[in-house]
Structure formats: C-alpha cells, structure tokens
Amino acid sequence: MKYDFDEIIERAGTGSVKYDLRTKIFGTEDVIPMWVADMDFRTPDFIADAVHKQMEDPVFGYTCRDDAFFNSVAGWVKKRHGWDIRKEWITFSPGVVSGLSLSILGLTAPGDRIIIQPPVYHPFYFIVTDSGRELVQNPLVPDNGRYHMDFEHLRSVIDPDTRMMILSNPHNPGGTVWKEDELRQLGEICVENGIILLSDEIHCDLVTKAFRHTPAASVSEAISDITITCMAPSKTFNCAGLSTSVVIIPNAGMREQYNRILNAIHVGLGNIFGNAALAAAYEQGEEWLEQLLAYIGANIDYAADFFRSRIPGIRVAKPEASYLLWLDCRELGMPQEKLCEFFIREAKLGLNDGSMFGKEGEGFMRMNIGCPRSVLQEALENLEKAVKGLRAG
CATH class of the missing domain: 3.40.640.10 (Type I PLP-dependent aspartate aminotransferase-like (Major domain))
Structure with missing residues (x-):
C-alpha cells in the first residue's frame, strides 16, 4: 500500500497542542507551527482500525x-x-x-x-x-x-x-x-x-x-x-x-x-x-515506517539544500535521526529573544527556542519538518524572505 504523506490535514480546532496553543506560545495564530514534536501526517490506518475494533467492545x-x-x-x-x-x-x-x-x-x-x-x-x-x-x-x-x-x-x-x-x-x-x-x-x-x-x-x-x-x-x-x-x-x-x-x-x-x-x-x-x-x-507498522523514513529523508535533503543555497546565514547539519532540524542561527547576530521574535513576526514560523534546551542552545532554533513537502517549502520560503529583509535593512 502506498501512503500519502503529501496530504494536508486541518488540525486547528481539534485540541491539537501544536496548532491550538499557537496564540499562547507565540502570541499569534499567524505562524506555521513547526515546534512540538508530533507530525502532520495521518496516523496509520492499522492503528485507527485497532482503535475502532476496540471501540466495538460494549464496555x-x-x-x-x-x-x-x-x-x-x-x-x-x-x-x-x-x-x-x-x-x-x-x-x-x-x-x-x-x-x-x-x-x-x-x-x-x-x-x-x-x-x-x-x-x-x-x-x-x-x-x-x-x-x-x-x-x-x-x-x-x-x-x-x-x-x-x-x-x-x-x-x-x-x-x-x-x-x-x-x-x-x-x-x-x-x-x-x-x-x-x-x-x-x-x-x-x-x-x-x-x-x-x-x-x-x-x-x-x-x-x-x-x-x-x-x-x-x-x-x-x-x-x-x-x-x-x-x-x-x-x-x-x-x-x-x-x-x-x-x-x-x-x-x-x-x-x-x-x-x-x-x-x-x-x-x-x-x-x-x-x-x-x-x-x-x-x-x-514496518511498511508504513519505511515509507515515512523515505519521505522524512527527502524532507531533510530538501531543507538542507535550501538552507545551503538560499539561506546560507543559517547553518543546518543533516540530522542522523528524527524529523527535527537544529538550526544554527548565530551568524544572524541576534540575541536569543530577538531571534525568537524574528522567526515569529518576520518569518511567520512557530519554532522551539533553542535556549530552552540549555544555554548551549542559545543562537539555535529547533524546526519540526515532519510535515507535507508543500508546508515545508512554504515555511522555508517565508524564512528566506525574512532573512533577505534583514540584509536589505
């Protein structure tokens, strides 16, 4: 079976931490949420089927x-x-x-x-x-x-x-x-x-x-x-x-x-x-996971190439595991508070503040790319435009 990881699923209004806490976390809903580590892909059918089967039990x-x-x-x-x-x-x-x-x-x-x-x-x-x-x-x-x-x-x-x-x-x-x-x-x-x-x-x-x-x-x-x-x-x-x-x-x-x-x-x-x-x-779950890993791997490659060629002021090494990118933003020359504000207000992205992982994370941001490619592309283009605005200013 071929799984569709390009599907866009509307998660706002579902009680999703990632989407419905945007205003609380970032002060605005006007961000693409790429922070808390869950993915925007449909939970596999075999898991949904197991839950539905359990629901058939009358007690x-x-x-x-x-x-x-x-x-x-x-x-x-x-x-x-x-x-x-x-x-x-x-x-x-x-x-x-x-x-x-x-x-x-x-x-x-x-x-x-x-x-x-x-x-x-x-x-x-x-x-x-x-x-x-x-x-x-x-x-x-x-x-x-x-x-x-x-x-x-x-x-x-x-x-x-x-x-x-x-x-x-x-x-x-x-x-x-x-x-x-x-x-x-x-x-x-x-x-x-x-x-x-x-x-x-x-x-x-x-x-x-x-x-x-x-x-x-x-x-x-x-x-x-x-x-x-x-x-x-x-x-x-x-x-x-x-x-x-x-x-x-x-x-x-x-x-x-x-x-x-x-x-x-x-x-x-x-x-x-x-x-x-x-x-x-x-x-x-093995076949689904293999397809997921291929898709996430392609997302990682796409993002790494995008940063290298179009946003060289932010460095990112390809992660050896997971769908989380650790963005080294120190070349932008911003204090951490200003860096977080830049991602929210200028790039319209809701990421994790690197300093929450310790003082060693200052100058970094964590980006969740467990999402459809179209969402990732939009997010990176937002960030590219924001960084170019810094240089122009």
Missing part, C-alpha cells in the same frame, strides 16, 4: 496488557534494533517523560545528583529539579554538526552522591545517533560508579538510512543491568495522544522499585485504546 472497562502487547514490543525491538528482551522486563508508562519521572522518583532520593548532557530535551531539567534532586550538567561538544560526549568532564563531575544519568538516545535536539563505542564508554563509567543509566529512546525508530540505532542496554550485560530504557510508538507512528509507552528494565530489583512507584500513583493500567494501538503499530 470500556479496566484493562490489562495481554500477550499481544508484550510480544509486539519484544518482536519489534528485536527486528528493528537487534536487542533480545524478555517479557518480564517490560513495564508501562503513560509517556516517555512520565517513565523518566517515575524512574527518578522510584530509584533516587531527594538530594541525589542526576547528570544530563545539554543541549538536551528540556523536560530533563525540570523532572530532576522539581523532584528535589540536584541537576548536574555534562555539556556535549559540537563538532561540525554532530555532538560528542565529553567523558573526561563527565568523570570530573561524578561524586558519591551521583545516582543517575539521563541519556537522550538518539539525541534531541541535535539528531546525533550515538555509536556503540560511545555508549560503551558512557555505560562503563556508569557501571564503575554505581550510576543508573536512564535512556530516553523515543526517537529510536526514526534513524536515517545511513545510521543504526543501538539501545544503550544492548551493549553489554553489565550495562544492561544498570539501564532503564524508555520507548514508545508515539513519535514513530504519530499517536502521542494515546499515552502509551514502555519501560524496559532487565534488573529485577530496579524494576520492582519502578513498579512500586507506578502502582503507588495508580497509572499502571494504562489506556485501553493505547494498548491496542501499540500492538498494532509494532505488529503491522
């Missing part, structure tokens, strides 16, 4: 996850990422960020130190500080559009109170796909120091053709034993509203601690429709 009662749920997760992870996982390792979270937060609450104590690697997905900051833990930063090192880990600095910030490290794998917002040797070095440092590695792998299925995702826990048995992995079909299959994610914890003691918190706040049963959707996505 929407309390639900449990059956073998189809667990088998679909294990089968997908094995086939796509080469990692053998056991059914008993798999537990639940309403979302990946929820899974990260539950892990912090269940496996660390107030005052414990938790390391993150900025620039990085902004909830990493507040899930640490809002839970009363101490935030420690190990900044990534930029190198010609790709980020690298600073292992020497990492070792220098670890002390006996350092309990956990949160990894973005693949990296958001930079799009770096961490190599196995990088993950091995990181994991071995965590093993040596008794640090739990909390790996956010929500973008793992969106790796571009030239790269391969490596689950952090798959690198070695020792690293597996200290790693909590959070995954979901939400980014991959554009179904974040179904609030269904998985948390994979091989270590039985850590899994028990996680599940204790999950059950204490009574969110472990999940969403009856989300359970059905996840199983359908992982059982039937």
Whole structure:
C-alpha cells in the first residue's frame, strides 16, 4: 500500500497542542507551527482500525496488557534494533517523560545528583529539579554538526552522591545517533560508579538510512543491568495522544522499585485504546515506517539544500535521526529573544527556542519538518524572505 504523506490535514480546532496553543506560545495564530514534536501526517490506518475494533467492545472497562502487547514490543525491538528482551522486563508508562519521572522518583532520593548532557530535551531539567534532586550538567561538544560526549568532564563531575544519568538516545535536539563505542564508554563509567543509566529512546525508530540505532542496554550485560530504557510508538507512528509507552528494565530489583512507584500513583493500567494501538503499530507498522523514513529523508535533503543555497546565514547539519532540524542561527547576530521574535513576526514560523534546551542552545532554533513537502517549502520560503529583509535593512 502506498501512503500519502503529501496530504494536508486541518488540525486547528481539534485540541491539537501544536496548532491550538499557537496564540499562547507565540502570541499569534499567524505562524506555521513547526515546534512540538508530533507530525502532520495521518496516523496509520492499522492503528485507527485497532482503535475502532476496540471501540466495538460494549464496555470500556479496566484493562490489562495481554500477550499481544508484550510480544509486539519484544518482536519489534528485536527486528528493528537487534536487542533480545524478555517479557518480564517490560513495564508501562503513560509517556516517555512520565517513565523518566517515575524512574527518578522510584530509584533516587531527594538530594541525589542526576547528570544530563545539554543541549538536551528540556523536560530533563525540570523532572530532576522539581523532584528535589540536584541537576548536574555534562555539556556535549559540537563538532561540525554532530555532538560528542565529553567523558573526561563527565568523570570530573561524578561524586558519591551521583545516582543517575539521563541519556537522550538518539539525541534531541541535535539528531546525533550515538555509536556503540560511545555508549560503551558512557555505560562503563556508569557501571564503575554505581550510576543508573536512564535512556530516553523515543526517537529510536526514526534513524536515517545511513545510521543504526543501538539501545544503550544492548551493549553489554553489565550495562544492561544498570539501564532503564524508555520507548514508545508515539513519535514513530504519530499517536502521542494515546499515552502509551514502555519501560524496559532487565534488573529485577530496579524494576520492582519502578513498579512500586507506578502502582503507588495508580497509572499502571494504562489506556485501553493505547494498548491496542501499540500492538498494532509494532505488529503491522514496518511498511508504513519505511515509507515515512523515505519521505522524512527527502524532507531533510530538501531543507538542507535550501538552507545551503538560499539561506546560507543559517547553518543546518543533516540530522542522523528524527524529523527535527537544529538550526544554527548565530551568524544572524541576534540575541536569543530577538531571534525568537524574528522567526515569529518576520518569518511567520512557530519554532522551539533553542535556549530552552540549555544555554548551549542559545543562537539555535529547533524546526519540526515532519510535515507535507508543500508546508515545508512554504515555511522555508517565508524564512528566506525574512532573512533577505534583514540584509536589505
């Protein structure tokens, strides 16, 4: 079946965060929203069919996850990422960020130190500080559009109170796909120091053709034993509203601690429709995903060529994963507040402010190109016109 990613879907007025919060976020509705990381493509038919089938049940009662749920997760992870996982390792979270937060609450104590690697997905900051833990930063090192880990600095910030490290794998917002040797070095440092590695792998299925995702826990048995992995079909299959994610914890003691918190706040049963959707996505989604990756890859190529030839004042390296572009706007010479205002008022684009990912993101903007090509073309032409206006002024 050929899927249509060029279809324009009207999302305004549907309760969409991306569209219906434009005035709240940007001060105006007059922007093309290219910020929050969901795509403007129709959720696949096999997911809609699974939800419709579930709706035929005359009772929407309390639900449990059956073998189809667990088998679909294990089968997908094995086939796509080469990692053998056991059914008993798999537990639940309403979302990946929820899974990260539950892990912090269940496996660390107030005052414990938790390391993150900025620039990085902004909830990493507040899930640490809002839970009363101490935030420690190990900044990534930029190198010609790709980020690298600073292992020497990492070792220098670890002390006996350092309990956990949160990894973005693949990296958001930079799009770096961490190599196995990088993950091995990181994991071995965590093993040596008794640090739990909390790996956010929500973008793992969106790796571009030239790269391969490596689950952090798959690198070695020792690293597996200290790693909590959070995954979901939400980014991959554009179904974040179904609030269904998985948390994979091989270590039985850590899994028990996680599940204790999950059950204490009574969110472990999940969403009856989300359970059905996840199983359908992982059982039937491979062909749709391959077509999506080809379309996203072409969008990335189109945007990269456009910036290089028509907006050279903004630099963008092709991401190794995801549909998010990390735009280096520093050559425009604007302070961050003015840069954000420029994108909203002049380019008519609603993007993520790079500084929300940490001070290392100042001078950057994050652009979501998970949209029909015609929308991307309009957005880039808006931006080109705005940048030319700067030069003319």
